[in-house]
Amino acid sequence: MKIAICIKHVPVSEDVEIDPVTHSVRRIDATCDMNPCDLNAMEMAAQLKKATDGSIDVYTMGPDGAATSLKKCLALGADEAYLLSDRSFAGRDTLGTARVLADFVKRKSYDIVFTGAESSDGATGQVGAMLAELLSMPDVADAVSVEPDGDGALLIGKKMQQGTLKIKARGPVLLAVPFGCNEPKLPTLRAQMKANHKEIHVLTGKDCDPSVLENLEVKSVVTDVYPAPETNKQAKEITGTPKEIAVKIQKLLEGSEQDV
Numbered sequence: 001m002k003i004a005i006c007i008k009h010v011p012v013s014e015d016v017e018i019d020p021v022t023h024s025v026r027r028i029d030a031t032c033d034m035n036p037c038d039l040n041a042m043e044m045a046a047q048l049k050k051a052t053d054g055s056i057d058v059y060t061m062g063p064d065g066a067a068t069s070l071k072k073c074l075a076l077g078a079d080e081a082y083l084l085s086d087r088s089f090a091g092r093d094t095l096g097t098a099r100v101l102a103d104f105v106k107r108k109s110y111d112i113v114f115t116g117a118e119s120s121d122g123a124t125g126q127v128g129a130m131l132a133e134l135l136s137m138p139d140v141a142d143a144v145s146v147e148p149d150g151d152g153a154l155l156i157g158k159k160m161q162q163g164t165l166k167i168k169a170r171g172p173v174l175l176a177v178p179f180g181c182n183e184p185k186l187p188t189l190r191a192q193m194k195a196n197h198k199e200i201h202v203l204t205g206k207d208c209d210p211s212v213l214e215n216l217e218v219k220s221v222v223t224d225v226y227p228a229p230e231t232n233k234q235a236k237e238i239t240g241t242p243k244e245i246a247v248k249i250q251k252l253l254e255g256s257e258q259d260v
Contacts (some may be wrong), residue, residue, distance in 0.1 A: 001054035001148075001171075005114040006101050006131065007038040007047045009066035010121045016161065036068040039114035044146060044177055045114045046077035046185075052148055055079045057108065061100055062179035067200045074195035075187030081198070085227055086205035087212060094122070096216045098130035103212045104203055106135055111155065119140060119177040128176035135174065140167060143175035144182075151180035 006099060034042075042058075049056050050166060058073040060066050061084040071079035089100055105113060106177035113135065118125035125141075132139035145157035149168060158165045187195070205213060238248050 001053035001111045002109065003045050003046065003049055003054050003056045003112050003114065004059065004108070004110040005038075005041055005056060005073070005078070006059045006105070006127075007042070007060045007069055007116065008035040008119045008121075009033070009060055009069040010035045010119055032065060032068075034072050035116050035119050037118065037120075038069075038179060038186040039112040040179060040181050041116050041175075041177035041227050042073055042076050042078070043182050043184040044143075044175070048112070048146055048148075049077060050066070054111075057110075058085065059101060059105060061085070061097055063090075070200055071192070071195045071198070072187060074198050075191040076185065080201065082201045084201055084203050086208075087207075088100055088205040088216065089118065092216055093218045094124050094126040094218045095130055095219050098127050098134055099212050099215060100208065102126070102131055102134035104207075105131070109172075112146070113137070113172070113174040113177050115174065117176045125176075128174060132174040137172040137174055139170065139174040139176060140169070142178050143174045144178065146175060166246070 001085045009032050011032050012018055045056050048054065056073075056078040057080045058070055058078040059082045060070055063085060064083075066085070067081075067083055070078075070083060074081055083106060084100055089096075092100070113131070115128040115131065117128065119127075129139055129141070140156050140157040140158055143156050144159045144164060147155050151153045153168050153170050154173065156173075156175065158167055159181070238245050240248065
């Protein structure tokens, strides 16, 4: 089975700063690493590769430093890594990012494409669905598991409020994987050292379809960023018999907190 995974190289959560003028994330001086839920996607892809005797190609769009996240994926089981890096790709919105990724991913016939459900910096959750649309393939959001079904199909677990919905699908299909749905393995020192010496295929604007470059105009712009308002609200533990608790909840709903 031919597998692709699209990841993102992001600032670590405790090191995120916002430019007050451009309202974009400051990335130059930030410590960056692989997007957290992309690790969950990589773990799922690695398990599927093992179950199907398949192969994994990993893609990311970003600066040269994003190669470190690609090398982590190589150490975790990916076979080939592609860095899409060019000044013409910089500063793009989610649609522009999806267009560039789709242009390169579609050049190979993949049975399944993985993405993280959202990035820890932008957290829009849009790229996966946009990428699926541009690749003309169905997508499953919040995919928490996938396994071969024995007849060439895939059995996909989709997280629902009431539990997990099992979906049977045939590729090609895109899965957007949420954070925490599995326990990602860490690369061994030997595997990481070996991965560090593997070639990273760098693709630039010269390798991109001209029609894609012509359609990278930013469609969405961040107009402002501000911290969440501080609040003095605190959690309260309600105790008592079921009847007493019901009465206290009713008072809270009526705005009589002082009586609880």
